[in-house]
Amino acid sequence: WNLSPQTLTKTTLSFPKPGIKFQTHVFSSASKTCSYTTLCDSSMTRRGLLFRQLFEKESSTYTYLLADVSHPRKPAVLIDPVDKTVERDLHLVKELGLKLIYAMNTHVHADHVTGTGLLKTKVPGMKSIISKASNSKADILVEAGDKIYFGDLFLEVRATPGHTLGCVTYVTGSDQPQPRMAFTGDALLIRGCGRTDFQGGSSRQLYESVHSQIFTLPEDTLVYPAHDYKGFTVSTVGEEKLYNPRLTRDEETFEKIMENLNLPYPKMIDVAVPANMVCGLQDTAEPVQAASSN
Numbered sequence: 161w162n163l164s165p166q167t168l169t170k171t172t173l174s175f176p177k178p179g180i181k182f183q184t185h186v187f188s189s190a191s192k193t194c195s196y197t198t199l200c201d202s203s204m205t206r207r208g209l210l211f212r213q214l215f216e217k218e219s220s221t222y223t224y225l226l227a228d229v230s231h232p233r234k235p236a237v238l239i240d241p242v243d244k245t246v247e248r249d250l251h252l253v254k255e256l257g258l259k260l261i262y263a264m265n266t267h268v269h270a271d272h273v274t275g276t277g278l279l280k281t282k283v284p285g286m287k288s289i290i291s292k293a294s295n296s297k298a299d300i301l302v303e304a305g306d307k308i309y310f311g312d313l314f315l316e317v318r319a320t321p322g323h324t325l326g327c328v329t330y331v332t333g334s335d336q337p338q339p340r341m342a343f344t345g346d347a348l349l350i351r352g353c354g355r356t357d358f359q360g361g362s363s364r365q366l367y368e369s370v371h372s373q374i375f376t377l378p379e380d381t382l383v384y385p386a387h388d389y390k391g392f393t394v395s396t397v398g399e400e401k402l403y404n405p406r407l408t409r410d411e412e413t414f415e416k417i418m419e420n421l422n423l424p425y426p427k428m429i430d431v432a433v434p435a436n437m438v439c440g441l442q443d444t445a446e447p448v449q450a451a452s453s454n
């Protein structure tokens with residue numbers, strides 16, 4: 161079999177019922193055709209977990225929508241919403257019949273304004289979430305080990321500082337739909353990682369965070385970052401442990417790589433950071449310490 165890329169075609173099918181999409185990959189050579197079918201990774205429902213990956217193109221930011229659709233109220237959370245795409249996200253939430261209960265940030269973003277504050281003005285009762293270590297305002301301030309429940313599903317909080325002081329990774333539970341999913345913010349990007357040259361960043365700390373908190377997850381854990389600049393959508397822990405050009409190196413080499421990135425500052429940093437310290441634009445009640453720790 162000579163399976164050249166030119167002979168690869170993809171067909172997206174809705175089967176066996178609407179809302180659950182499979183992608184059929186068809187390979188053909190001169191004399192033979194074969195195919196295999198996979199779940200599309202940007203939109204899936206697995207045993208009650210509805211998942212959507214959404215993109216904001218100006219800042220190349222991913223927002224993630226998760227909901228427990230087995231629960232009668234279909235409670236949902238948005239991870240890293242962007243102010244510019246709040247209307248799109250809310251329209252989707254409404255179309256899918258979900259109840260948005262939390263809008264959460266992985267960290268204080270420097271390149272765009274979070275949609276969290278705007279969402280609060282539009283969704284009565286919805287709570288904002290950020291880490292306590294970010295020193296920012298939100299309704300709920302989370303710490304490592306906290307569990308954020310939506311219906312019967314939850315996201316566990318892992319502290320992954322290094323890109324910023326208060327970065328966290330949200331991970332689906334070990335007893336929840338498999339494989340697990342890690343929403344890594346800017347700590348771990350696909351074949352990259354967040355820069356460490358402002359907002360309390362530290363390459364030493366980032367190296368330790370990724371190795372101890374993300375690379376220790378099962379190899380098939382799906383990695384969903386807050387950004388991608390190259391067109392990637394998802395990776396796995398196993399893949400990043402093998403192929404990440406920065407984090408597969410020893411710590412000293414990693415620090416040198418990070419020192420020499422020479423990236424220009426994000427264009428919106430002076431606007432975005434102060435706004436995001438108060439979750440976009442919001443007037444919150446006194447924050448509570450954690451979501452639900454059980």
Ligand SMILES: N[C@@H](CCC(=O)N[C@@H](CSS)C(=O)NCC(=O)O)C(=O)O
Pocket residue numbers: 219269270271346352353354355356387421423424425426427428
């Ligand atoms: N050009 C963009 C900012 C690009 C950038 O600096 N991205 C950050 C994450 S957002 S603070 C980053 O950590 N990048 C790492 C990398 O290796 O690219 C803009 O002006 O907004």
